[in-house]
Amino acid sequence: MALERSDVEKIAHLARLGLNEADIPGTTETLNNILGLIDQMQAVNTDGIEPLAHPLEATQRLRADKVTERNQREAYQAIAPAVENGLYLVPKVIE
Amino acid sequence: MQWETVIGLEIHAQLSTQSKIFSASAIAFGAEPNTQASLVDLGMPGTLPVLNAEAVRMACKFGLAIDAEIAPHNIFARKNYFYPDLPKGYQTSQMDHPIVGKGFLDITLEDGTQKRIGITRAHLEEDAGKSLHEDFHGMSGIDLNRAGTPLLEIVSEPDIRSAKEAVAYVKAIHALVRYLGICDGNMAEGSLRCDCNVSVRPVGQAEFGTRAEIKNVNSFRFIEKAINHEVQRQIELIEDGGKVVQETRLYDPNKDQTRSMRSKEEANDYRYFPCPDLLPVVIEQSFLDEVRATLPELPVEKRARFEREFGLSAYDADVLAASRELANYFEAVNTVCGDAKLAANWVMGELSSLLNKDNLEIDQSPVSAEQLGGMILRIKDNTISGKIAKMVFEALAAGEGASADEVIEKKGLKQVTDSGAIEAMLDEVLAANAEQVEQYRAADEAKRGKMFGFFVGQAMKASKGKANPGQVNELLKKKLEA
């Protein structure tokens, strides 16, 4: 099931990646090559096999409910592209 | 056509932990923007989540309280979407393996009957930050203090059939999470938020209609209004030949209407997958046993006990059990006075109106349970009448005495039970109203009833309400018939 231009545009939108118009055909072709490689998986019989998410199959450790962080806003916002009054600024959010 | 409403609710309860679900930041409400946003909360590159034990414990408490199965293995997943209040570009939530499975909650309807509402699941997740829309040169400001606050999302079955039922259900959840001490229930601050899935169908039809989701309705009153409005909108739409579209809508309390949220309309594809930074959470039976042992008596159990033990009506029991604090107050009054019915009447009557008037919570009551119980004791032993008791209560509320006894003593409100004194007083009343006495004696039996009330009133007035009403009745009758 080869991707078409519209699929690539949809994926790029989901991932919020701006693509150059001129790059789309090349990207589509490369992605199809990669999917061709990936699709070799489909030949493998995995009936009855449980998926493996973490190699060690360990379990989650829990943290005691304590506040140990202190305010470091100035340091953290020193590297932000746009801040004002302690807020991060973004183009208007419309709900 | 007759329509039936079908409602399912998703309630987000902020868990009252000290720190966030995946970081050690504070979650206090109202802090300066971004002062409670740590590296993890900001989604800084290279940072990793570690799960808060208390959030897990609180979720388990809730699960046990609704008789749900707690998943021995539950898994966090990432819900991927871009939004400026979502710093990592995904929300860490639970999808296929929530911590709390199927359970139920019994609610009491207005007519006192009970209805069981199914709860599909409850899962842990992190809250997002906030976008502030004041004008920053045409930009929005992002505050990530709330990002990472632990939430328990409680999803009901579509078992609810009216806006009133929906409110009863949310109230029951509200009471429950407060009983359990896992959420402060402060809806104004967003500690408990509700999304309402609403659809209508012709009565008798088995399939559900298309539903619309009303997001973030944040008060009991608005839940009722928003649902009623949405039901009306859907019925009118269908009856006009239109179709309900599956969409997210916002309720505007100012205009009392819902409107479509166009920005979230585009088909979202959240690409859920297990969060690789978190491992499966294992809940041991021994842990659950330990949590179960810490569960308080729950509203449903308390309600049943109030009916059984104290002979209260279903309605009274429901009102008194609605909050743990109110129930505790009531029980404390009862312990002092030993009369549950009187205690219930006073708590639900005078005390409630007093609190309502001054907008106070029960734990801020100016009259303590000991004071109220002590006062009821004096009603029971005929020291004061019910009418005088209201004066005593007001005096206690005004801080005019440490106890009912002190107020009664200080104000001389003690009931007169000495027959001699009452007779003397009655003689004066009758002498002062000789004309009415004549008329009474001339009247037939049917009319006398009403006229008798006049003399009682005059007598009570003359005694400033202190004469024992039973004795007044008895002696007055004797004298008039004499």
Next chain:
Amino acid sequence: MHQFTLAEIARGLADKQFSSEELTRSLLARIAQLDPQLNSFITVTEELALSQATAADARRANGESGALLGAPIGHKDLFCTQDVLTSCASKILTGFKAPYNATVVEKLASAGTVTLGKLNMDEFAMGSANESSHYGAVKNPWDLTRVPGGSSGGSAAAVAARLLPAATGTDTGGSIRQPAALTNLTGIKPTYGRVSRWGMIAYASSLDQGGPLARTAEDCALMLQAMAGFDTKDSTSVDQPVDDYLAALSQPLNGLRIGLPKEYFGAGLDARIGEKVMTVVEELKKLGASVKEISLPNMQHAIPAYYVIAPAEASSNLSRFDGVRFGYRCENPVNLEDLYKRSRGEGFGAEVKRRIMVGTYALSAGYYDAYYLKAQKIRRLIKNDFVAAFNDVDVILGPTTPNLAWKLGEKNNDPVAAYLEDIYTITANLAGIPGLSMPAGFVDGLPVGVQLLAPYFQEGRLLNVAHQYQQVTDWHIQAPAGF
């Protein structure tokens, strides 16, 4: 001084043959002189290095000791270093002076190491040639027209060129072992969870693991000893004591059972590399090891599974790079969507965008089961293969790479061809087991690496085998001409 290994530096500093400051100044000068040919550094942290060196000298003067006290190293530029640019070799992290240190950086600093700089890499560790860096390709000191491997290509080139005795790297599908093989170094990818990932900017969270690249197994042991250990800040970190890797080095190899997976010696392998691998086998036999052929039947499925799992995790991990709180932001965004799309479109390079799109697609509605879930099932098959194999053998041995270092630009237009280069290394990441690559000789003047794999937490065993081999061979001592 630049020829010294970490172990030799430790002795030299202990014997006061030179100070850390002298050593540091000498290496900084060498970097300034030679790195322009290699492009292995993104940032040289001269000031930090000199202050750490003088501090280390002072600690030593106060009677402190420690194998790494005063030892100069470098960090792959995806380990967060406080107030120092941490770029992941990406434009999108322009200006990102990390507000904190990675656990690995902290641990090495408290052991007394001196950070000479931040090393070039494939952008976001995606690549096996170090050509996808926003800061330009890194060259292989053995042949400046060839790639050093990736993604820890800057770490490998710098250590191979004797600009540094050792460096940190990360390995998601072979990113320590493959560049080590192509530049004649020893590099180890520990068991998943052995080294903390806190502050190590994620590519694929369930596969990423930090580790060292150095010239000898002994130096890798010294580095790993300081890097490894439980970290409460990383939920996937393993709470288990760290073995004494140095003590493990000297164990004799008598009775060592080596497995040679037949799948590692089939089609696709440069036969000359295969021959070199067999000479290593012969040498190890002389040291007392026994050898048997084994099978890892699902190895061939590892590449497709890996190229689903890694991009899927990456597509989500890289969502936080949105131009809002740090890093690159496009100019004059007209609205929110424009901010996201242009910041990310302009900030990420082609290979990163490709992998984000592959991952996004693999996780999208309707494809999840066929891709992501299927890949995770194959992942279990691969793990099962290793579990079964390690019933019969102590270590598994084979080539690290199917080919020698290739020419710069040779595989640029064919990502699939580049992905196939990972065939021998990615299984260890999928299974989470430790793997090591060590020098095994040269073909046409280019280094060949041999890979050793062991059961979970057997890093000590891998270092032991490599160290014993390095006691009787001198491949690892060879330096590239001109360096």
